[in-house]
Amino acid sequence: MNEKPWEKMPKIEGGVVIDHVPINRGPLVYLVLLPWLKEGVTANIRTNIPSKKIGNGENYGKKWVFKIEKLIDDEKFIENLALVGGKELTLNYIENYEVVKKYHPELPKVVKEGILRCNNPYCVTTQDHHAGQRSEFILENEDPLIYKCKFCGEEIDQEKIDELVLEKGF
């Protein structure tokens, strides 16, 4: 366990490294990244790397790492990473093989025109198409994660957010 397998991943000259993605979040982060991959961006994705940060106390956990050879700073991309990637997820921006910026994307206080959709079949945003284009969700609680529909008050938890991402499939 002394070796750091992720260091074996080739360094990138420029772009973004998404690190400390817990393995149950990895496939969802992959989906969020998919539109850029479809556009032809090169990425090196390594799964199930032992990581103490992801672990529970003394034990190693397992993480996914994404090394993307393009600087993606699109707001929606970062918002979506925060929504599905787990609180340990770290974004590292790379220039000339060096990390120039490193941070945990914060959960957005308000999500507008994003991947969230109200789950309440009687909510105005699910039946009135005009209102549906203005759906808005307010961050109610970070742990456990809960967003609240601005219109009807329906709550959306992490499980529902994951379902929406899987359903969208990008």
Place this chain on the structure above:
Amino acid sequence: MFELADEIRSHWVEKEHMLDEEYRNKLNGKIMATLFWEPSTRTRMSFEAAMMHLGGRILGGFTAEGSSVKKGETIADTIRNICGYGVSVIVMRHKLEGAAREAADYASEYGVSVINGGDGKHEHPTQTLLDLYTMYRKHRDLKGKRVSIVGDLKNGRTPHSLIYGLGIFEAEITLVSPEALKMPQRYISNFEKEFGTKIKQVENLEDVLKDSDVIYMTRIQKERFDSPEEYKKVAKVYRMTYEMAKGMKKNAILMHPLPRVDEIDLEVDKLPQAVYFEQSQNGWFVRAALLEDILGVNK
């Protein structure tokens, strides 16, 4: 708001069925549109009565069936049209939850206020105003008063708004409902987060009968069940009989937002605790106060 409702009440001339000269023209020239996508008796008529008693006029006649809504018009477009006709305020009821908020976002562009007259299973805030006003008239200070809300707390929008209002006045709340009709947890969590106090929940009406200062009965919302079978399972779960109501505290009150089906026996109407018709009448005083507050001469 309650003081303003009391003030309007003090200007009511009972034998003439109208407000006195000082008050009957308060909202002269103002127009209130009533947009009811769902049926209503008390909410619509008490708002209309309030507006007319204060000298305002009504732009009514709207129904979902007979309007462009039937052709798929959105709430936003309907509201923008109505606002263009020079109304000052819109009272609306809609089956969709959050509909009034959607409407308000567009009406505000015209400086027009929207009052939520009920949105699906979500909220019914002006019912709460008149409910609290009725309790205030009886008990004045509601702090520590035991208020038991009974019946369909899942589908009924009235209790969802009422607990919030009671929280502001620091009343002690007990919810009485069978497991299948319990209030959705999110309303209770929001309440506890907002006010830092717990809400008690029980299943038997008998458990609260003797100790409550207010018993608030509600109708099982037949129209909001997915199937008739589901409704039948809980249809007659609570019934306030004459004998039971007599067991209430002497100065307690028995309330109901109406319409009732069979939750309260007709004989109970004779008891001094039965205040549901007075509660209904309070509706127009409170709604008049609300209209004056929104549209009054200084606005």
